[in-house]
Amino acid sequence: MSEIILHQYPESPFSEKIRAILGYKGLSYQSVTIPVIMPKPDLMPLTGGYRKTPVMQIGADIYCDSAIIARAINHLHPQRNIFPAGQQALEALAHWTDTFFFKCAVAVAFQPAAAGNNPLFNDPAAVQAFMADRAELSKGSQELAMDLSIAQPYFIQHLKRTDQQLAGSAFMAGSEPSIVDFSTYHCCWFVYGNPALKPLFEPFRQVTGWMERMAAFGHGEVTETEGSAALEIARNSAPVTVAKAGTMDIDSFRPGDLVEVQPIDYGFNPVRGELLLASLEEIVIRRTDDQVGDVAVHFPRLGFRISAAS
Numbered sequence: 001m002s003e004i005i006l007h008q009y010p011e012s013p014f015s016e017k018i019r020a021i022l023g024y025k026g027l028s029y030q031s032v033t034i035p036v037i038m039p040k041p042d043l044m045p046l047t048g049g050y051r052k053t054p055v056m057q058i059g060a061d062i063y064c065d066s067a068i069i070a071r072a073i074n075h076l077h078p079q080r081n082i083f084p085a086g087q088q089a090l091e092a093l094a095h096w097t098d099t100f101f102f103k104c105a106v107a108v109a110f111q112p113a114a115a116g117n118n119p120l121f122n123d124p125a126a127v128q129a130f131m132a133d134r135a136e137l138s139k140g141s142q143e144l145a146m147d148l149s150i151a152q153p154y155f156i157q158h159l160k161r162t163d164q165q166l167a168g169s170a171f172m173a174g175s176e177p178s179i180v181d182f183s184t185y186h187c188c189w190f191v192y193g194n195p196a197l198k199p200l201f202e203p204f205r206q207v208t209g210w211m212e213r214m215a216a217f218g219h220g221e222v223t224e225t226e227g228s229a230a231l232e233i234a235r236n237s238a239p240v241t242v243a244k245a246g247t248m249d250i251d252s253f254r255p256g257d258l259v260e261v262q263p264i265d266y267g268f269n270p271v272r273g274e275l276l277l278a279s280l281e282e283i284v285i286r287r288t289d290d291q292v293g294d295v296a297v298h299f300p301r302l303g304f305r306i307s308a309a310s
């Protein structure tokens, strides 16, 4: 089996979600540090336009979005299962956390009183470039916009509820961590890491104790590699995923159709390719790129849409 390559950057919360899962499972992997803002020249040949962080690569199979990355890791490395049997509806809570609660966390983390501590904001030109890039990322979307006066009470409300829940168990859904813990952890990590915002967590000792337990899983055994090396690995590999018709009639798309896939929340960059698979959980398309040849690009169903290629 080819090794996992995680395309990410240290400050990225969704990357922290995946790093923590890799740590919990005790996995070794390669990491490519990608730029925080566009352009991302060593990522685009792999994804075909998807620009969010993180992206996981295994040979010539490319996984876009932390939801499908988490599932793929758990499938390939089932030890310390984070999708407990009999608790499948937990994924709805994980999705709410990765979308709505994350949006609250963004407003809290980027509030003016805390921005000075953000390592990304230590020179004015970098701030300007970051703001321009994120304006482009959220063009046509309201999904990342929430006033702090609305977001902060929501954020604290969920900390309080989580604190109360954690009084009865070591992790959010029992004695072992599940996908919900990792989704909640990265949103909290994002805010807690800023010294100006840490006091928000003070009343919630169960949450801070749980965050310490989550942090203690570490990030696994990481080897840093270059983007060019990752491209070469893709070029020298063939996608493992093959075309497969679904067992259910879900939509009108069939393997072989030329389609575009894009997020429904923000970062509306469509990825075009030939449909390999469109199940209830996953959409996979095959595309050919001058630099890497054939790749299979995977997306979760939830949070993405397919349309016929224009």
Ligand SMILES: N[C@@H](CCC(=O)N[C@@H](CS)C(=O)NCC(=O)O)C(=O)O
Binding pocket: 011, 012, 013, 014, 015, 036, 037, 038, 051, 052, 053, 054, 064, 065, 066, 067, 098, 137, 303
């Ligand atoms: N639904 C996506 C959200 C990913 C996301 O929004 N990531 C942020 C960084 S944590 C991002 O892409 N920011 C813009 C960028 O890195 O270019 C996931 O679960 O992976």
